[in-house]
Amino acid sequence: MRETITINVEQPQFTTVTGMAFSQVDSWFGHTRRDLKMDIIYPENPKRLYPCIVWICGGAWVQMDKSAHLAYLAGLARKGFVVASVEYRTSNEGPYPMPLIDIKSGIRYLRAHSERFRIDPERFGVMGESAGGYLTAMAALVNDPAYDVGDYMEYSSKVQAACPWYPPTDVSCFPYDSPVEAAAAPESLMLGMNVMLHKEEALQACPITYVTKDAPPFMILHGADDHTVPFAQGEILHDRLEAAGCDVKLIAIEGADHADMQFFQEEIWTRIADFFHEKLEG
Numbered sequence: 427m428r429e430t431i432t433i434n435v436e437q438p439q440f441t442t443v444t445g446m447a448f449s450q451v452d453s454w455f456g457h458t459r460r461d462l463k464m465d466i467i468y469p470e471n472p473k474r475l476y477p478c479i480v481w482i483c484g485g486a487w488v489q490m491d492k493s494a495h496l497a498y499l500a501g502l503a504r505k506g507f508v509v510a511s512v513e514y515r516t517s518n519e520g521p522y523p524m525p526l527i528d529i530k531s532g533i534r535y536l537r538a539h540s541e542r543f544r545i546d547p548e549r550f551g552v553m554g555e556s557a558g559g560y561l562t563a564m565a566a567l568v569n570d571p572a573y574d575v576g577d578y579m580e581y582s583s584k585v586q587a588a589c590p591w592y593p594p595t596d597v598s599c600f601p602y603d604s605p606v607e608a609a610a611a612p613e614s615l616m617l618g619m620n621v622m623l624h625k626e627e628a629l630q631a632c633p634i635t636y637v638t639k640d641a642p643p644f645m646i647l648h649g650a651d652d653h654t655v656p657f658a659q660g661e662i663l664h665d666r667l668e669a670a671g672c673d674v675k676l677i678a679i680e681g682a683d684h685a686d687m688q689f690f691q692e693e694i695w696t697r698i699a700d701f702f703h704e705k706l707e708g
Contacts, residue, residue: 438471440503444493448535449528449576451515462528464535465492466510467503468543475546477706478536480585481511482529482554482561484685486612488516490558498690505699508545510536514561521618522631525557527575529565530583534574537581549706551587553698555685556655557612559593563633563663566642587705589698591647592655592684595663597621598628637666643673643705645698647689649682673705 447461469476481499483490492511503509512532514525533550540547554562566588574583594600597613598621608614608622621628629635644667648660660676667674677697682688 437504438469440467440469440500442467442496442500444496448512449531451524451528453519462513462515462531463492464510464512464532465496465499466508466536466543467496467500468508468545469503471544474544475540476506476508476544477549477551477702478508478510478540478543478545479551479553479702480529480533480536480565481509482514482552482558482565483511484554484556484558484591485516487525487557487616488518488612490514490516498695502695502699505695505703507699507702508536508543517612517615517618522616523573525561525616526564526568526573529561530574531576531578533565533583533585534576534578534581538578547581548586550585551589551702551706552585553589553591554593555591555689556593557616559590559655560595560633562588562590563593563595563644564636566644567633567636567638585642587643587645587702589645589647589701590660590663591689592649592652593633593646593659593663594655595633595659596629597632598625633663634666637663637670637672639670639672641667641670641672641674643701644675645701646674646676647694648676648678649684649686649688650678650680651682652684654684675701 444465445463449462453460492513499509514528537547552562602608605622609620613621646660664676
């Protein structure tokens, strides 16, 4: 049996590059150097440029895997984006602001190579979960040049839209029973100090501290039944942004705990795509 068909070409071919080095950082107590890497999914379409969404994996700042959600990120890319998942150093390698510096370095790299990956350099969004949600908010709100370190310094690390998932936004007020308990908390390890004993210093590393009227549009996703990062953490960021007159929406997912399966349903990814299309292309 033979069959001849005609296919109308309506979508570009998408290519995935994994483990692409974008920066070198100190390693092994400063004695060696290692590559930071990213995965990128991009459309090979020479006729247009696409908005870029930078994804930041979670893991309590202790672990992260840039490739863990590639299946979902590929689906997002096919909705009309370049999607890059960026590695950052975890708390065992060094304290804040190392991870934020790494994310900003990745954004500058992508802008520097925007033509190669069909990226519109004026349209960058950032999105991440939990610890990655924290870094999403910080990348969107912190525009101090002190956090831009490394290569491609002629390019900006600013983003034009942000979608943090269940983000820690004020780690200075996390409820711990004692300083001993707080000392082992992920927030303390990330900051390199006990958040219960250094509340003012901790607050200086929190997204809520950096809210201004110039913040880019935000869509915050948070489970209403989150037992790891309380829903109030999403609320406080929303309320600060709203009070400053910013474009912000908080979506509470009923019955969802931290990183629950509700976040990985098609309805959520459609909402995410719609948000980024509206804010980056509208």
